Amino acid sequence: METKPVHFKNVSREESHGYDRKTLDYIRNAAAHGLYEIRGMGAKRKLPNFDDLVFLGASMSRYPLEGYREKCVTKTLLGTRFAKKPIELDIPITIAGMSFGSLSANVKEALGRAATEMGTSTTTGDGGMTPEERQSSKTLIYQCLPSRYGFNPDDVRRADAIEVVIGQGAKPGGGGMLLGQKVSPRVAKMRTLPEGIDQRSACRHPDWTGPDDLAIKIQELREITDWEKPIYVKVGATRTFHDVKLAVHSGADVIVVDGMQGGTAATQTCFIEHIGIPTLAAVRQAVNALEDLDMIGKVQLVVSGGIRTGADVAKALAMGADAVAIGQGVLVALGCNGETYYQNGALHAAEADYTAIGAAPGFCHHCHTGKCPVGITTQDAILEQRLSPEVGAKHLRNYLKTLNMELTTIARACGKQNVHHLEREDLVALTIEAAAMAGLPLAGTNWIPGQGF
Amino acid sequence: MERLTFDLATTSLRELNTFLHTDAKEGKVEAVTVVNPDGAHNIAVGLDCPISVEVVGHAGYYAGGMNKSATITIDGSAGTGVGENMMSGKVHVKGFASNGAGASAQGGLLVIEGDAGLRCGISLKGGNIVVGGSVGSFSAFMAQAGTMVICGDAGDALGDSLYEAVLYVKGSVKSLGADAQYEPMTDADIATVAGLLDKAGLDHDPKAFKRIASQRSLYHWNADANQEY
Amino acid sequence: MCGIVGLLVKTPALRERLGELMVPMLIGMTERGPDSAGLAVFGQPLPESERKISLYSGLTEDGADFNWLGLSHELKSHLGVSAQVEAKGNHAVLSFGLAPEVVKRWVKEHYPKLHILSTGRSIDLYKDIGTPAEVAARYGFAGLKGSHLVGHTRMATESAVTPDRAHPFTAGEDFCLVHNGSLSNPNGIRRMLEPRGISFETDNDTEAACRFLEWRLREGDDLETALQKGFEELDGFYTFLMGTPDKLALIRDPFACKPAVVAETDDYVAIASEFRSLAHLPGVKHAHVFEPAPEEMYVWNA
Numbered sequence: 013m014e015t016k017p018v019h020f021k022n023v024s025r026e027e028s029h030g031y032d033r034k035t036l037d038y039i040r041n042a043a044a045h046g047l048y049e050i051r052g053m054g055a056k057r058k059l060p061n062f063d064d065l066v067f068l069g070a071s072m073s074r075y076p077l078e079g080y081r082e083k084c085v086t087k088t089l090l091g092t093r094f095a096k097k098p099i100e101l102d103i104p105i106t107i108a109g110m111s112f113g114s115l116s117a118n119v120k121e122a123l124g125r126a127a128t129e130m131g132t133s134t135t136t137g138d139g140g141m142t143p144e145e146r147q148s149s150k151t152l153i154y155q156c157l158p159s160r161y162g163f164n165p166d167d168v169r170r171a172d173a174i175e176v177v178i179g180q181g182a183k184p185g186g187g188g189m190l191l192g193q194k195v196s197p198r199v200a201k202m203r204t205l206p207e208g209i210d211q212r213s214a215c216r217h218p219d220w221t222g223p224d225d226l227a228i229k230i231q232e233l234r235e236i237t238d239w240e241k242p243i244y245v246k247v248g249a250t251r252t253f254h255d256v257k258l259a260v261h262s263g264a265d266v267i268v269v270d271g272m273q274g275g276t277a278a279t280q281t282c283f284i285e286h287i288g289i290p291t292l293a294a295v296r297q298a299v300n301a302l303e304d305l306d307m308i309g310k311v312q313l314v315v316s317g318g319i320r321t322g323a324d325v326a327k328a329l330a331m332g333a334d335a336v337a338i339g340q341g342v343l344v345a346l347g348c349n350g351e352t353y354y355q356n357g358a359l360h361a362a363e364a365d366y367t368a369i370g371a372a373p374g375f376c377h378h379c380h381t382g383k384c385p386v387g388i389t390t391q392d393a394i395l396e397q398r399l400s401p402e403v404g405a406k407h408l409r410n411y412l413k414t415l416n417m418e419l420t421t422i423a424r425a426c427g428k429q430n431v432h433h434l435e436r437e438d439l440v441a442l443t444i445e446a447a448a449m450a451g452l453p454l455a456g457t458n459w460i461p462g463q464g465f
Numbered sequence: 466m467e468r469l470t471f472d473l474a475t476t477s478l479r480e481l482n483t484f485l486h487t488d489a490k491e492g493k494v495e496a497v498t499v500v501n502p503d504g505a506h507n508i509a510v511g512l513d514c515p516i517s518v519e520v521v522g523h524a525g526y527y528a529g530g531m532n533k534s535a536t537i538t539i540d541g542s543a544g545t546g547v548g549e550n551m552m553s554g555k556v557h558v559k560g561f562a563s564n565g566a567g568a569s570a571q572g573g574l575l576v577i578e579g580d581a582g583l584r585c586g587i588s589l590k591g592g593n594i595v596v597g598g599s600v601g602s603f604s605a606f607m608a609q610a611g612t613m614v615i616c617g618d619a620g621d622a623l624g625d626s627l628y629e630a631v632l633y634v635k636g637s638v639k640s641l642g643a644d645a646q647y648e649p650m651t652d653a654d655i656a657t658v659a660g661l662l663d664k665a666g667l668d669h670d671p672k673a674f675k676r677i678a679s680q681r682s683l684y685h686w687n688a689d690a691n692q693e694y
Numbered sequence: 695m696c697g698i699v700g701l702l703v704k705t706p707a708l709r710e711r712l713g714e715l716m717v718p719m720l721i722g723m724t725e726r727g728p729d730s731a732g733l734a735v736f737g738q739p740l741p742e743s744e745r746k747i748s749l750y751s752g753l754t755e756d757g758a759d760f761n762w763l764g765l766s767h768e769l770k771s772h773l774g775v776s777a778q779v780e781a782k783g784n785h786a787v788l789s790f791g792l793a794p795e796v797v798k799r800w801v802k803e804h805y806p807k808l809h810i811l812s813t814g815r816s817i818d819l820y821k822d823i824g825t826p827a828e829v830a831a832r833y834g835f836a837g838l839k840g841s842h843l844v845g846h847t848r849m850a851t852e853s854a855v856t857p858d859r860a861h862p863f864t865a866g867e868d869f870c871l872v873h874n875g876s877l878s879n880p881n882g883i884r885r886m887l888e889p890r891g892i893s894f895e896t897d898n899d900t901e902a903a904c905r906f907l908e909w910r911l912r913e914g915d916d917l918e919t920a921l922q923k924g925f926e927e928l929d930g931f932y933t934f935l936m937g938t939p940d941k942l943a944l945i946r947d948p949f950a951c952k953p954a955v956v957a958e959t960d961d962y963v964a965i966a967s968e969f970r971s972l973a974h975l976p977g978v979k980h981a982h983v984f985e986p987a988p989e990e991m992y993v994w995n996a
Contacts, residue, residue, distance in 0.1 A: 047686075160569040160588055164552060165511050165531040192685060204571070204590040204609045206629060210686040214607060218568035218587040219527070219546035221931060221951035222876065224695040224726040224849055224967075228506045228545075232527045235482045236511030254852050258695065261728065261849055504969030523969045523983070542983060544968065545953060563953060563985055582985055583950050602948070602988065 048282055050189055052379025052389065054182050054275040054318065054340060059290045061273065061318055062327040064446030065439045066455065070427040077424035084420040085430040088335050090312045091173055091242020091265040094234065098265075099151060099173055099242055101335065102131025103416045104431060105325055108270075108316050108339035109155045109175065109246070111137025113190055113199040114277030114379065116396035117144050119346060119388050122404025124148030129405070130412045135175060135337070138188055138213060140202045141167040148401070153244060156233070158187060158214040161203035165236060173266070174233050175244035176226070178217075178255075181274025181291070181317040183283040184248030187213035191278055193382035196391035223258035230263045244268055249294030249317065250287070256301035256313075266312045268337060269298045273318025275340040277389060278380035291317040291328075293449035299332030299436075300451075308332070322418020329419070330434035331450065345411035346404045347386040349376050353398040360398075362386055469494045473508075474501040482510060485535075490514040504544065509537050515554070526563075529556035532573060545582075548575040551592050557665075564601070567594045570611065576665040583620070586613045589630050595665035605632050606642065614661045616669050627679035633658050635674050644683045648676045695849040696861070696874045697723025698954070699733075700935045700965035702842035702942045702994050708961055709737075713838030715975060719964065720826045720835070720845050722971030726874075727847025730860035731829040732821025734870040734937055736996065737840035739815040745867070746789040747798065748811035748819040752857050755807070758783040765805070773800055785833055787818050794867070809858050809895075814868030816939035821846075821860035841996040844937040846872035853898045862937070863901045865892075865908030871936045873900040874952040874967055878930035903928055907936070921945055921991055935965060943993045950988035957981040963994045 027033070041049060070076035077084065091098040107127050112120045114137065121144040127134040133151035140162020146152055154171030156163055168174060179185065190199075190211040200207040220229045230243050245259040246268035259267045271291025276284065295315045302308050315328045316337035328336045340348075351373040352359045362373065365385035371378045379389035387398025423431045426438050440455040441447035447454045448461035471481045481499065489497065489512075496517040502508055506525035509518045512535035520528065523541035533552040542560035551570040558566075561579035568584070570592030577585075577594070583601035586594045589608035599617030606622070608630030618636035625642020632645075633654065641647075650672070658671035699719040703709055712735065720731060740746060751760035762781035766788065769777050775797065777790040790797060794813045801808055812819035818840075820833045826847045830836065846861035853859050862870040877883075880899035883906050888894070892905050906927060910920035917936075921943070924934075933952040936943045944965060946954060957964045957972045959981045964972050972978055986992050 160550060160590070163550060163569065164571065165513065165533060165550070166552075168511070168531070189686070204628075206684065209628075209684040212607070212626065212683070212686075214588065218584065218606075219549045219565040222695045223851070224697065224874070225526070225545070225953075227725055228526045232507045232510050232530050235479065235507045236531055238483055238486060239479070251852065258849070258851065503973030504971075506970075522979075523973070525968055525970055542969070560983070561985065563955075564950065583988065601950070 048280050050191070050278050050380050051281055051284070051377045052275070052277050052279075053284075053377040054273045055285050056377075057285055059273060059318075060292050060443065060446040060449055061290060062292060062324045064292070064443045065327050065441055065450060065452065067326070067330070067422060067426055067438055068440060069425040074427045076427050077429065079421050079424055082424065083429060084424050085432075086416060086420060088432070090314070090335060091244075092312070093242075093265040093310050094239065094263065095173075095242040095265050096238075096240045097172075097242075099133060099153075101133060101151065103412065103419075104329060104333075104335040105130075105412055105415050105419070106132050106153075106314065106335055106337045107134035107342055108274075108337035109135035109137045109153070109177065110339055110343075111139040111190075111277070112142045112145065113137070113139040113194060113203070113391070114389055116387065116390055116399070117142055117198075118396055118399055118401050119404060120145040121148045121401040122346065122399070122408060123342065124152070125401060125405035126408035126412060127151070129409050130416070132412065133172070136171075138190075139199065140164070141170070142202075144401075146170055155246075158217045159203075160218065161205075161211075161213075168233070168236055171241065173242040173244055174237070175246055175268065176230065176233070176264075177246045178226075179246070179248030179250075179270070180276060181248045181270030181272050181288050182276035183279045184250045184288050185215060186279065186283050186287070187215040188276070189213065189278045189380070191380050191382065194391045199391055223262045226259075226262040234263075242266055244314070246270060248272075248274070248287075249289045249291065249297075252289070252294045252297035253301045256298045257305060260302070260305050260307050260311050264311060266314060266334075267298065267302075268314040268316060269294050270337075271295070271315070271317030274316055275343075276379075290449065291315060291319075292446060295328060295331045295333060296449065296451045302332070322415040323422060325415055325419045326422040326431070326434060327439060329431055330438050331436055334432070342408060342411070343388055345408050346388055346399060347407070348384075348388050349374050350386055353386040354403050355398050355400075362398075365395075467494065468496040468498060470498045470500060472500050473503065473505050478505055478507060481508070485509055485512050485516065485518070489516045502541075506544065509535065512537070512554070523560070532556060542579070543577075547577075548573070548592075551575065561598065566596075567592055570594070574661075574664055576667075578667070580617065586611075586630070589613065593661055595661050595667060597665070597667050599636065602639070603642070605630060608632075612657060612661065614658055614665075614674070616662075616667060624677050624679070626683060627677075629679065631657075632677040633674040634677065635669060638675075638677075641677065644680050645677050646680045648678050650674065650676050695726070695851050695876065696872075697726030697847040697967045697971070698872045698874050698933060698935050698965070699723060699845040699847075699967075699971055700843065700937075700942050700944070700963075701845075702963045702996055703961065704963070705961045709841055710839050712840050712843060713834075714836045715962075715964075716838070716843055716845060717830050717836045718974045719966055719971040720830055720847060722973075723847040723967060724826050726967055727849045728825055729850050729855045730821065730823040730848045730857065731826040731846065732819070732848075732860045732862055733835065733838075733843050733845035734812060734817050734819045734862045734864070735838050735840040735843040736816045736868075736937055736939055737818070739939055740789060742815075744789060744791045745794040745797075745813060745815060746787050746818070747794060747801075747813050748817070749786050749788060749801070750784060750809040750811050750822070750857055751786070752784040752822060753807045753809055754805065760784060760786075760808075762786045768804070769797065769800070772804075773797065782833060784822075785820055812864040812870065813866070814939070817864070817868050817870060817937070819862060819864060819870065821862065822857045823855055823860065842937060842942050842994075844870055844872055844935050844942065851876050851899075853896060856896075859896045859898045861900060863898070863904035865905045866912055868939045869904075869908050869911065869936070871900065871904040871907065871934055873903060873932055873934055874954075875932035875947070876930055877903060877928055877932060879928070883927065899930075903932070903934065917941065917943060917993065918991060925989060933967070940996045941993055942996070943991065944986055945991055946986055946988045948989045954986050955983065956986055956992070957983045
C-alpha cells in the first residue's frame with residue numbers, strides 16, 4: 013500500500029526589517045488619520061550614549077579618595093561671564109525647563125521644593141512662571157521662548173537667570189504643541205489662549221533671527237535686568253559646534269545643549285526620532301567649540317538629553333560640561349511610568365488608567381493626552397491630585413541625592429577632590445560609534461575613530 | 466526736577482536705562498529727553514513707572530521693549546521689535562517701524578505713524594497697535610488677543626494662524642493668512658476703531674475699515690478625526 | 695550672520711571722500727560681525743583692453759612682507775606683461791593689458807597660496823580677519839576713492855574664520871556680493887554649478903549665491919532676471935547687496951528676517967543693516983530713510 017507523505021504547511025515567520033511591525037503600524041495609522049503622530053517623551057531608538065563610556069578609575073598610576081570621608085566638592089558656578097549675580101549651586105545637577113501646562117502645578121511645586129532642598133536650580137517652561145514654582149524655588153531660571161506665552165517683565169525681574177530657548181533636543185527647528193486637553197482655564201489664562209484649543213507654538217522667536225540679532229536681544233534682557241542676571245542660551249543639538257560658537261558670539265553667559273534623547277510633552281514623532289544628534293556627540297562638539305574660542309571656564313556648558321544616572325552626570329562633567337539638566341529622569345523619579353501612585357496615605361493601582369489611554373506602565377509616552385495615570389503631565393483636576401508636592405519633592409530629593417552620591421563616588425574613585433576636575437582622559441569608549449562621537453579612545457587602545465591611528 | 470536730558474553721544478545706554486529703572490521709578494523726574502539716539506538699541510527698555518520719555522531721532526532694536534506704564538515717543542523711525550512684549554503704557558513712533566513691531570505685546574498702545582515692516586503684531590497677546598501707514602507680510606501672525614488698526618495696506622498672509630486678536634484694515638490686503646477671514650463691521654467694531662484712532666491722534670473714517678478675525682478652524686488640530694492623535 | 699554696508703555717491707566731489715564716509719559705517723556694524731571685514735570699491739574703469747586683480751598674500755609664507763615688485767618682474771619675464779603694482783602690506787592691486795585668465799592661471803600655478811580677491815576693470819577688493827576697525831586701518835579704507843562700494847562685517851556661521859571666507863565674494867569680472875543671513879541649500883547650488891565648469895574656493899554659503907548670480911549674468915540674464923532666478927533657487931534667509939561697475943543692487947528674501955535700512959539724499963545712497971551705521975553721514979537727518987521691502991529689487995546707478 014502506498015503511504016501518502018504528510019504535508020506540512022510551512023508558515024514563514026520571517027519579519028521584514030524594513031517593514032517590521034512598528035512600521036506596519038505606522039503606515040496603518042497614517043492611512044487611518046492623515047496626520048502625523050504626536051507624542052511625549054524623547055527618542056526611543058537605540059542611540060550611542062553615556063553607557064558606552066567607562067571611567068578609568070585610579071589604581072597604581074593614580075590614587076583614589078576615600079568614598080565617604082574625603083571631601084569632594086560639587087559646588088557649581090554658572091553665569092560668571094557678564095552677570096553681576098552668577099548662579100551658585102550646591103550640586104551640578106539641575107532641573108530642565110518643563111512648562112506648567114505640560115506638567116501640573118503640583119509637579120512644578122515639587123520640582124522647586126526638591127531643587128531648593130538640594131541647593132540646585134529649576135527652570136520654567138513654555139507658558140510662564142507660576143507663583144508656586146517661584147515661591148518654592150530658591151533658584152529659578154526663567155525661559156524666554158519663541159511663543160513668549162506668559163512672558164513678562166515682572167517675572168524677568170523675579171527670575172534668577174534668563175534662558176533664551178532657541179531649540180530643544182527633541183525637536184530642533186520645530187515649535188511645540190499643547191493639545192486642548194491640557195489647555196485648562198488656568199493654562200489658557202497664563203498663555204492668553206482660548207480654553208481647550210490645541211495650542212501651536214512658534215518655531216522662531218518673533219523679534220529676532222540669527223546670532224547677530226540675538227546679540228541685541230541678549231543686550232535688551234541685560235539692560236532690563238541691569239546686567240544682574242546670567243543669560244543662558246539653549247540649543248537643540250544639531251550643528252552644535254557652530255551653534256555653541258555663535259551663542260558665545262551673541263553674548264551668552266551659559267550655553268545649554270540638549271541632545272536628541274531630550275524629552276518633550278508633545279511633539280511629532282518624526283521630529284523626536286529623526287531630528288538632532290545624540291547627546292554624546294553634542295557634548296564633545298560643544299566643548300570643542302568652547303576650547304576653540306578659549307571660553308572654557310568663562311562660558312559655562314550645561315548638558316541635557318538622556319542624563320539618567322550619577323554615572324551619566326559624571327561622564328557629562330568629564331566630557332566638559334559644567335552642569336547637567338534633567339527632565340525625563342526627574343519625571344520618572346516622581347512616578348512617571350510607574351504601576352502605582354500614592355494618594356491619601358496609600359498606594360493605588362494605575363493600570364486601568366494606562367489601559368484607557370492605550371498605554372501600559374513602562375511603555376507610556378502619552379504626556380500629550382493630559383491623562384497621565386500618575387498625575388504628572390496633566391491639568392485634570394482629579395488626576396493631578398495623584399501627585400502631591402510633598403511626596404513628589406521627597407522622591408525627587410532622593411533621586412538627586414543618589415545621583416550626587418554616585419557622581420562624587422565616581423569622582424573620588426578617579427582621584428578628584430572636585431567633581432569639576434573630572435576630565436575626558438578619565439574616560440574610554442566601549443564601542444566604535446561612541447568613540448567616534450565622543451572623540452575618545454576605544455577601551456584598551458589609543459584609537460579614536462576618525463582621528464587617525 | 467521736571468525734565469532731564471540724556472545725550473547718548475556722551476552718556477552710555479546703560480546709564481540711561483539704569484536711571485529710568487531706579488531714580489525715575491522713585492519719581493525723581495517726570496520726563497526724560499534722549500538726544501542723539503543714532504539708532505542705538507534697547508533705549509528705554511523694561512520701564513516700570515509712568516514716566517514720559519522722548520527720543521529725538523531714530524532708535525534701533527527693541528525701543529520701549531517690555532514697557533510698563535511709561536509713555537515713550539520716538540520722533541524718528543524705530544528698529545526691529547519696537548514695544549515688544551509691552552504690558553501697559555504707550556509707545557509712539559512718529560516715523561516708520563521695522564519688523565516685529567509690538568511683537569507679543571500684552572497690553573498698552575503702540576502707535577506707528579508711518580509704515581510698519583513685516584510681522585507687525587506677531588504673537589500679539591492683548592496690546593493695541595495702530596499703524597498710520599501700511600504693514601508688511603505676516604503681520605499679526607499667531608496673534609492671540611488685542612487689536613490692530615491698519616490705516617494703510619497689508620502685505621501677504623495677514624493674520625495667519627490667528628487666535629482671538631481682531632484686525633481692522635482700511636486699505637487693501639495682499640492676502641489673508643491661513644484661518645483669517647473677513648467679518649462684518651458692527652457698531653462695536655466701529656467704536657473700537659474710532660477710539661483707537663482717537664488715542665493715536667490719527668484721522669480716518671472708522672467706517673472705512675474692514676474687520677478680520679479667526680475662522681477658528683485651526684483651533685482643533687484634528688477636528689474631524691475624533692481627536693485620535 | 696553679519697552686517698552689511700553700501701555707499702554710492704551721486705555728487706562727483708564726494709568720490710574723494712568715499713572711504714572716509716564709509717569707515718564709520720563699517721565700524722558701526724562691528725557687533726553684527728566681529729570676526730572679519732571687507733569691501734569692494736568701484737572706481738573709474740580701466741581701458742577696455744586692461745584688467746586689474748586684487749591679491750591677498752596673508753596666506754603665503756611671506757605674508758605682509760610679500761615681494762610684490764618681484765611678482766611683477768616675474769610676470770614680465772614669464773608672460774611678457776608689464777603689470778602696475780599698488781601694494782599695501784599683504785594686499786596689492788595688479789593692473790595689466792592682458793587677458794586676466796592668463797595672469798590668474800600663472801599666479802595660481804606659481805603662487806598657489808596667493809589669493810585672488812577680484813578681477814575686473816573697476817573693482818578693487820579688500821578683506822581680512824579682524825575687527826572692522828582693525829581691517830579698515832590695515833588697508834587704509836579711509837583713503838579710498840570711487841563712486842560706490844560694498845562692505846561687510848562677518849560673524850561666521852558654518853564656515854571657518856579665514857580671510858578668504860570673509861565677504862565680499864566675487865565671481866567673474868567686476869561683480870561682488872555681500873550677504874547677511876544663512877542659506878539653507880548652498881551645497882545643492884554648488885553641485886548644480888560645478889558640472890558647468892564653475893569652481894569654488896571656499897565652503898561658504900555666500901560664495902554659492904555669488905557664483906550662481908554671476909553665472910546667470912554671464913549666461914545673458916539682465917540683473918533683474920538673474921535676481922528673479924535667485925529668488926527661485928536660493929533658499930534660506932538673506933539680504934544681499936551687490937556691486938557692478940555702474941550699479942549697487944539690494945534684495946531681501948520674502949521673510950526679510952535680516953535687517954536693512956537705506957538713507958538717500960541728493961548726494962548719496964547709503965545702505966546698512968542698522969541705522970546706527972548711517973547716523974554719522976552728512977545731512978542724514980534730512981535724508982529719505984526707509985526699509986527696503988522683501989522680494990523687491992533695489993538698484994541704484996553710479
